[in-house]
Structures are given as structure tokens and as C-alpha cells.
Amino acid sequence: MSDVIKIKKGLDIRLEGKAEAVFSTVELPELFALKPGDFPGLVPKLAVKPGDKVKVGSVLFYDKYRTDIKFVSPVSGEVTLVNRGERRRILEVVVKNDNQNVAEEFGAVDPKQVSKEEAIEKMKAAGMWPFLRQRPYNIIANAHDEPKGIFISVFDSAPLAPDYDFIVAGQEKEFQAGVDVLNKLTQGSVHIGVNQQKDSKLFLSTQNVTTHTFSGPHPAGNVGIQIHHVSPINKGEVYWTIQPQEVISLGKLFLNGVYDATRVIALTGSELKIRNYVRTKIGACIVPYVANNVADGHLRYISGNVLTGINIGKDGYFSSYHSQLTVIPEGDTSEFMGWAAPGLDKFSVSRTFFTWLCGKKRYVLDANLNGGRRAIIVSGEYDKVLPMDIMPEQLIKGIITLDIDKMEQLGIYEVVEEDLALCEFVCTSKLEIQSILRKGLDVMIKEMS
Amino acid sequence: MKALRQYLDNIKPNFQKGGRFEKLHSTFDAFETLLFVPNKTSKSGVHIHDAIDSKRTMSIVVMALIPALLFGIWNTGYQHFLALGQPDADFWQMVGYGALKVLPIVVVAYVVGLGIEFMFAQFRGHEVAEGFLVSGMLIPLVMPADVPLWMVAVATVFSVIIGKEVFGGTGMNIWNPALIARAFLFFAYPSKMSGDLIWVPGMTNGEGIVDGYSGATALGNAAVGKTELLANGNTFDLWHSFMGIIPGSIGETSTLAILIGAIVLLVTGIGSWKIMVSVFAGGYLMALGFNAIGANALMSVDAIHQLCLGGFAFGAVFMATDPVSGSRTETGKFIYGFLIGIFAMLIRVFNPAYPEGVMLAILLMNTFAPLIDNLVVQQHIKRRLKRVKVNA
Numbered sequence: 005m006s007d008v009i010k011i012k013k014g015l016d017i018r019l020e021g022k023a024e025a026v027f028s029t030v031e032l033p034e035l036f037a038l039k040p041g042d043f044p045g046l047v048p049k050l051a052v053k054p055g056d057k058v059k060v061g062s063v064l065f066y067d068k069y070r071t072d073i074k075f076v077s078p079v080s081g082e083v084t085l086v087n088r089g090e091r092r093r094i095l096e097v098v099v100k101n102d103n104q105n106v107a108e109e110f111g112a113v114d115p116k117q118v119s120k121e122e123a124i125e126k127m128k129a130a131g132m133w134p135f136l137r138q139r140p141y142n143i144i145a146n147a148h149d150e151p152k153g154i155f156i157s158v159f160d161s162a163p164l165a166p167d168y169d170f171i172v173a174g175q176e177k178e179f180q181a182g183v184d185v186l187n188k189l190t191q192g193s194v195h196i197g198v199n200q201q202k203d204s205k206l207f208l209s210t211q212n213v214t215t216h217t218f219s220g221p222h223p224a225g226n227v228g229i230q231i232h233h234v235s236p237i238n239k240g241e242v243y244w245t246i247q248p249q250e251v252i253s254l255g256k257l258f259l260n261g262v263y264d265a266t267r268v269i270a271l272t273g274s275e276l277k278i279r280n281y282v283r284t285k286i287g288a289c290i291v292p293y294v295a296n297n298v299a300d301g302h303l304r305y306i307s308g309n310v311l312t313g314i315n316i317g318k319d320g321y322f323s324s325y326h327s328q329l330t331v332i333p334e335g336d337t338s339e340f341m342g343w344a345a346p347g348l349d350k351f352s353v354s355r356t357f358f359t360w361l362c363g364k365k366r367y368v369l370d371a372n373l374n375g376g377r378r379a380i381i382v383s384g385e386y387d388k389v390l391p392m393d394i395m396p397e398q399l400i401k402g403i404i405t406l407d408i409d410k411m412e413q414l415g416i417y418e419v420v421e422e423d424l425a426l427c428e429f430v431c432t433s434k435l436e437i438q439s440i441l442r443k444g445l446d447v448m449i450k451e452m453s
Numbered sequence: 454m455k456a457l458r459q460y461l462d463n464i465k466p467n468f469q470k471g472g473r474f475e476k477l478h479s480t481f482d483a484f485e486t487l488l489f490v491p492n493k494t495s496k497s498g499v500h501i502h503d504a505i506d507s508k509r510t511m512s513i514v515v516m517a518l519i520p521a522l523l524f525g526i527w528n529t530g531y532q533h534f535l536a537l538g539q540p541d542a543d544f545w546q547m548v549g550y551g552a553l554k555v556l557p558i559v560v561v562a563y564v565v566g567l568g569i570e571f572m573f574a575q576f577r578g579h580e581v582a583e584g585f586l587v588s589g590m591l592i593p594l595v596m597p598a599d600v601p602l603w604m605v606a607v608a609t610v611f612s613v614i615i616g617k618e619v620f621g622g623t624g625m626n627i628w629n630p631a632l633i634a635r636a637f638l639f640f641a642y643p644s645k646m647s648g649d650l651i652w653v654p655g656m657t658n659g660e661g662i663v664d665g666y667s668g669a670t671a672l673g674n675a676a677v678g679k680t681e682l683l684a685n686g687n688t689f690d691l692w693h694s695f696m697g698i699i700p701g702s703i704g705e706t707s708t709l710a711i712l713i714g715a716i717v718l719l720v721t722g723i724g725s726w727k728i729m730v731s732v733f734a735g736g737y738l739m740a741l742g743f744n745a746i747g748a749n750a751l752m753s754v755d756a757i758h759q760l761c762l763g764g765f766a767f768g769a770v771f772m773a774t775d776p777v778s779g780s781r782t783e784t785g786k787f788i789y790g791f792l793i794g795i796f797a798m799l800i801r802v803f804n805p806a807y808p809e810g811v812m813l814a815i816l817l818m819n820t821f822a823p824l825i826d827n828l829v830v831q832q833h834i835k836r837r838l839k840r841v842k843v844n845a
Contacts, residue, residue, distance in 0.1 A: 239841070306500055354505045354510075371500045372490070437498065
């Protein structure tokens, strides 16, 4: 095993509401939906219309500009609804599950024997390609690129994150098959980043991977941080990334010849009564998982974690890349003189609240901004939570002023939203750093193509 | 609290778009958010936010200034009675006299400054920024107690408009607004901001001062060669200078009170230790160097003693650490602070007309802070580029 890479900067936000490591059996919901919005930069083109019958693995929509990139149905049944937003933008393609599990056949192939071209073709046909994302930009990978390597972070360090050791247990064969396929896609190697504090038994027993061990607070589990410490991305270089559960899906596709949308989701957050893991599928409606299982009050339902997830509402659908549901209080109440109170129940990195004296307490945090938006005033805040050789404040200013040279020089290729999420959390001026960064990334994609 | 909240909710529509007092929207918003943390929740990005906000940050700084203010009030009274030849006057008499002198200055600075801030927020349709909460406290503390109130008002107007709002408001200014106020008065009305008579309240009028009492500050005395007053056991010895029982601007004299404020700033992490430490280090090393040369009276003042004199400590702790006008990069903070210390001593020693160099040193380095940052960023970029070459 290689040396441990110690991540020093960062922050573990001690939230109330971790999931207990047991599976609960909840029946699958009736409705599933795929959301084009989960894939940054995608312009979707519909392949189905309401009323169409679909199988598991049938194409629901595809990329308008790269038509071979397809997004497929997680279940078999009938397309019931296409929700559209402003300017007829497609928000959700909803499929009603008929519980038949009729699947499109893609044919099983031995992952060790398959050629690169064949593997790519199969992944694209079966809708597995979108799970392969590239750094920079965190968009769906381009099959014509030659990646420096493929990186898998096998632990999640975000607040209340699911435990991948628990999720993947017993699926050694599938994970290995997935890794074998990935090995065909790159001349570099397949890297995995493991956490020193965890067993990672399955991951450490995987063959044909380069293992890197990390320790330290969040964002140590972010694949971007890991790549930065192993082999940073320079201009023109590309890394591909994929998440552990997606590797297993990929393995199953090659072993069984069918698309498998199974996902284990951790139900977390202070406002959930029963917190554990459930087996479900991509795009599942969250209703059965939260029904009679949440506290009273105005709540926020987040697909993903509190830093990078999206607000999906109480009857929303899991996003394609997420393995976590977090329910927290909305916090849309006003608090009398809150800025002046000693704030013993408030969590702050700064020591302006006395909670820093309270030790390892866990906190219930809500979605309140805790203040108004201001110009950037305090300096050096972001540096403390970004374990990269990057000057976050200067980078953000470069993006705001659309200075392309500066963005490039200051390392925009190495960061994506999740890496700067903590900067947004600690920001005194309440800047929307992740959306600023996404704008910068979009500009760079345009400039570089 | 519920009743108050209800009342605010009731009158709120009047201040919103289309309401009767739409023009006063920012004003209403400022008071509402002062009373209640707003109920706004995150729309994009992270769903939870750190509890800190700009109000909290600014109010911590104001709290850190309180010891200096309280001491300044007492010292103003004490120096007055000392000049009258009644050093045994009652403690409360001194505090009362000091409060009558100092508090009006504080009130004028706040009323004038906040008034302008509200107006600008209104014109621009912004929320009122909290920056002036700190400036409004800093301005009185760097004034001599005898300064006419109208001058405080004029200086505040100048500092808020020219020093801050023309650049876009809090967060955009180049120089520290409170120092702009002081520098403005210093250059516009030098007779009221320098010399021997202005530091002790009442002396300008020359009434009832005991014979032989000069009223000059320690630095004023030293500049004209009277360094014997700085020797142990005299009026301006290290002990008096550290405690602050000497004439000077209202808040600057007591190094002790300032250090209490510094501890508040450092423990809460609001003030940058890098800047504070390097200002003191720069000043100390420079003073040591001057000791070695010893060409004039001020050069030979003991280095530690130098740090306790004039506005040096106050500037290091409260002025140089302003994150907006100071250096924003971590390496830059060391350079920036160190140069402030150096220049403060340099100006102090070589400028015969005005032995207080901190104000000018900080303003000078405020000007150069973006340049320092730029150098640090360029260095960073160069290092990142090297990485590519190593890989290639």
C-alpha cells in the first residue's frame, strides 16, 4: 500500500442525522424519473413521449449534440409525463414502474476480453456512458479523449455521507468486472482513493487498480482533491471519474448483459425519524422513503448531501449521481437579534460563536442563509477549507470578472463545484460560489471547444 | 418578540415595491435585519451556511474596541484634571468629564456616517452594509478629544463618500475609511490635529492650566529632543505609555486596552494574526536598527517603548487588519504588515513636523496592498506552471 496522503485543510461539519448501517425494506415507488438537469451542459432530445412503453435500458432521451450518449430508463413500464419548465426545458421524464423488470438485452461479454471500442459502444448503448464523467468540468466524458487515468473515490467525506464499505459489501465480483472494463478504456491506470480510517476491504482486494490512501477531513473524499494530490490536472489533460456504485452497475452490464439501475441510498438528516439504507433504483420518487418518517415543520428534501445536493421537494426524485437523501429544516423563520446572541446551538468555523467551546456536539442546521449577501469582506476564509494548491478567492474573482487567462492560471481545470462547496459554506458574505464556479466552467467549455 | 415581528410584518408591505414608502426600502430592511436574522434560505449551492455573517463580524470588532473607548473616556478626563493641577480629582468626575467630551464625537460620527450609508444604500437599492459600524467607532478613537464636532462631521462625510462610497461601498474601498477621516483632518486643519495644545481637552482655550504643563504627547516631546521624559519614573516612561496614562488621541494611548481588543480579535479569528504580528515585528526591528544608529533623539528611544507610543499599537491591531483595504493573500499579509511597521517607524523618526507615522504608513501600504497581492498571485501562478514542466 502506498503512503498515506494527509489532507490537512478542510472541515467536517458535525451534523445530526447519520444513517444507521442497516437495510430497511421499503417497497419501490410507483414513479421514477430521469432529470436532464443532473447532467451539466446537456441539451436533451426526447426519444419517447407519454404513453410509450419502455423496458429497463430503453432510451428516454439523448444528447442533442452527441447523439450516441443516451439516458435510459431505470425500470420497465410506461412513460407517463414529461415535465417541462421555462422555455419548454425538459425537467423530468417520468416512468411508471410496472414491476415486470423487462429489460433490454445488450449481451454479456467477458470484461477481460472486450476491446476498448466494443466496451465504449456497449456502455453507450446501455446508457452507462453518462456515469463516466471527466475532470475538468465534471461533464460527461468524451470517448475520443485519451484520459490520463480513471479515478474512483471509494469513500465519501461529505456531511452524513453514506458508507461505501457497507453499500458495496458482497459485490466483489461486479466491482472487479467494472474495474476491468474501465482498465480497457484508458492507457493510464484505474486509481482508487481509500480512507485510512476505513476498512475498505472490498476495495483493497480489487485487482488491477492503483490504490491511494487518504486521511483528513472533508473534502478528502472528493475525487478532485484526490486527483490534485496524486497527479494534478494541467491544461489539456483529462481524468475520468466514476463512483463505486456505478462501477458495480457497469460490471453487471458486462456480466449479465442488462442495464442495472440499482442504487443503495442512505436516508439521512436530522428531520428523518428512521435513518438507514434502502435498496432502490436511479430516479426513484422519494415519497415511500419519507412518508410517515419525517418530523413536523417546513422541511427541505435534498437529493445528495447538504453541500452539493439539490432541493427536490417532498415528492421529488433522486438524482442520477446521488446515493444519499438528506432532510433538514427549511429554517425560513426570522430569529430575533440572532447575530448578537451567544449562539450556543449554532455551528460556525469562526470562533465568533461560543460553540467552539462545546466539543464534539452534533448540530441540527437549517437552510437559512444566516445573514445577507455582501461584497467579499473577510479574507483568507476560503483558503482554510480548500486542501489544494489553489487560491480560491482569486479564482472566484477571476471568474466573476470573466478573466479567462486568470481562471486558467489559477487552476479552474482542477476544481468543480463540490470542491469549493465548503468555501461557500464558510463565506461570511454568503456568496453563491458553486454557481459562480459553474458559470466559469461553462465559459471555459465554450472557449476551449 | 412575536408582537414586534407581527408589527414589522404588518408595515412591511409599505416598504416593498409599490408600497407607500418604497423609497425607504433599504432603511426598513436595515432595521428589520438588525432586529431579526432574515428568513432567507439558500436557493442554490450549499443548503446550510455557517452561522457567521457580516453583522456578527463587525459587531465583534466593535466589541474589541470597547476597552480602548472606555479607557479613552477616563484618560480624557484624567489628562484634563492633570493639566488643571488636580490629579487627585474623583474617578467619576474624570469619567464624567471624559464622557461629555468623547461620547458626542462618537454620536456625531455614527449619525453622520450611517446617515450617508443609508442614503447610498437607498439610491443604489442595496442592503445597508455593516462596515460603518466599525468605522464609526474607529473615527472617534483616532481623534484628539478637543476636536470640534463639526470637524468630526466633515471628516466623516469625506471618509464615507470619498473613501468608500465612490468605490462602491463596503468591501470595495482602497483605503481604510477611518484613517481617511483622520488624514483628511490632518491635512485640512493641521492646527487642530497636531501640535502640543490639542491633546488635552480644555488646553486649546488655555484656561486654568498650571504653569509648566505642556500637554505635548510623548512623541511630540521626543521629536524636539526632550527624551528625558521617556526615562523611567517620568511622565512618559514605559509603564505610563503601556497603560496609556499619557496625552494622545482618544483611543490610541493605552496599549493594554488595545491588547485586550487584540485578544478578542485573535481568539474569534476576525483579525489576522499575521498582520498584527508582522506590524509589530517590522516596527520593533526598525526601532532596534535606529537604536543602533542613534542619530537623533527619536532614534534612541527604546524599541519596545516605541511600540507603545503614539498610535502604533492601535494602528497595528485595528487599522492594519482591515481585510478590505489590507492585503488579502496569506503571504501578502506578512509583507504588508511588516512594511507598515517599517514605514511607521521611518516616518516617525525622520519627519520632524509630525512624529506620528502609523496613519501614513497604513494608508501608504493600503495603496500598495493590491500590488503585493498581485506579486503573491504571480508567484503562485509561476509555481503552478513549473508543475507542468516537471511533468512534461
